[in-house]
Amino acid sequence: MHNSERRSILCPNCRKLISSDEPVCPYCGVTRPGSWGKKTLSNLIHLSPDNIISTITYTNVVLFVISIILNPISVGLSTNPLTLLAPSDNSLLLLGATGTIPIERFHRWWSLVSASYLHGGILHIFFNMMALRQLGPLVLREYGFSRMIVLYTLSGVIGFWVSYLAGVPFTIGASASICGLIGSILYYGKSRGGIYGEAMFKQVTGWVVGLFLFGVMVPGINNWGHGGGILGGVVLGFLLGYQEKRRESLFHKSLANLCILLTIVVLAWAILSAVYYRFT
Numbered sequence: 001m002h003n004s005e006r007r008s009i010l011c012p013n014c015r016k017l018i019s020s021d022e023p024v025c026p027y028c029g030v031t032r033p034g035s036w037g038k039k040t041l042s043n044l045i046h047l048s049p050d051n052i053i054s055t056i057t058y059t060n061v062v063l064f065v066i067s068i069i070l071n072p073i074s075v076g077l078s079t080n081p082l083t084l085l086a087p088s089d090n091s092l093l094l095l096g097a098t099g100t101i102p103i104e105r106f107h108r109w110w111s112l113v114s115a116s117y118l119h120g121g122i123l124h125i126f127f128n129m130m131a132l133r134q135l136g137p138l139v140l141r142e143y144g145f146s147r148m149i150v151l152y153t154l155s156g157v158i159g160f161w162v163s164y165l166a167g168v169p170f171t172i173g174a175s176a177s178i179c180g181l182i183g184s185i186l187y188y189g190k191s192r193g194g195i196y197g198e199a200m201f202k203q204v205t206g207w208v209v210g211l212f213l214f215g216v217m218v219p220g221i222n223n224w225g226h227g228g229g230i231l232g233g234v235v236l237g238f239l240l241g242y243q244e245k246r247r248e249s250l251f252h253k254s255l256a257n258l259c260i261l262l263t264i265v266v267l268a269w270a271i272l273s274a275v276y277y278r279f280t
Contacts, residue, residue: 052145053136056152057129059267060174063117064125066271067091070278085122092118092172094274096266098160099170112164113266116156118172128174135181135207138200142188144248146256147240148181153259155180155232162228171222175211176229182207183233188242 007020016027024031067087093102096114103109119125139148159176182204189201208230215223240252 052140052149053133056132056136056174060117060119060125060129063095063267063271064119066274067095067118070094070274086120087118089170091274091278092120093170094270094277096270096274097170097172098164099168100164101169103164110266110269112157112160113153113263114270115160115172116153116174116177117267119174120172124173128178131178131207132174132181135178135185135204138185139181142200142244143184143237143240143242144252146248146252147242149256149259150240150252151180151184151233151236152177153263154236155183155229158232158235159225159227159229162231163222163224166224168222168224171225173222173225175222176225179211179226179229180233180236182211183230183235184237185233186230187234187237191238191242192244 008017009020011018011025011028016025018025018027064087068085068091070091071088089097095118096102096108096111097118098108098111098115102111119128136148139151143151156174156177159179160171163171163176185200185204186208189197189199189204191197192200211226212223215221215226
């Protein structure tokens with residue numbers, strides 16, 4: 001009836017208040033901002049830069065606790081700190097460990113996503129989450145919220161895919177995704193250049209050297225997953241771009257929401273199926 005009755009919405013791209021029947025957002029220029037598809041994809045899951053790193057951390061901790069509860073009798077309680085509170089391989093397999101065994105024997109392709117949220121001991125999860133808390137804010141600042149989610153999710157998939165192609169039979173851990181963050185910062189530093197870019201590149205190169213030495217000295221480390229994650233981060237960093245090259249678009253935000261949805265569905269399926277097989 002009157003213009004005062006026109007319904008207002010938040011633009012799914014720039015999140016500014018606009019009329020729902022605007023053909024083009026007057027602030028960012030995205031077309032048909034009030035369409036059902038764009039609103040649904042943009043608002044599917046509401047996370048923010050302030051809580052995304054904590055959310056990933058808590059999710060890893062919850063999965064670690066569940067992996068112990070599924071088979072508490074077999075939890076590693078040795079004096080070796082590397083195997084302290086180590087969940088059983090059966091628990092990890094049920095919850096979505098990946099590798100040639102889960103994929104080829106049980107056709108668990110979805111484990112390429114779930115394996116990033118499983119860990120083989122208390123030190124394993126501790127060091128991975130500490131690395132996430134150091135690297136995550138750098139990626140958030142230079143790439144933005146949505147691209148960090150895409151980088152973290154898809155780098156983990158790429159890293160585990162590379163390790164699968166290399167014949168790694170059984171593997172878990174957030175390190176493939178974290179290596180993707182490292183790769184994205186490597187690309188950013190070299191691409192940006194200048195004093196700041198070179199400083200970022202040198203800082204993260206130290207992480208790469210440390211990972212290499214750790215992988216050589218400690219048995220059982222999935223170096224293929226680490227290398228694949230770094231490569232995935234470099235490629236995705238190039239394809240997605242960073243804030244100084246181009247701001248985050250609706251495409252980045254929609255892709256991030258799809259990654260979040262995929263992760264939620266896969267982890268929910270992993271937990272429910274693991275509980276079903278373990279206790280029925």
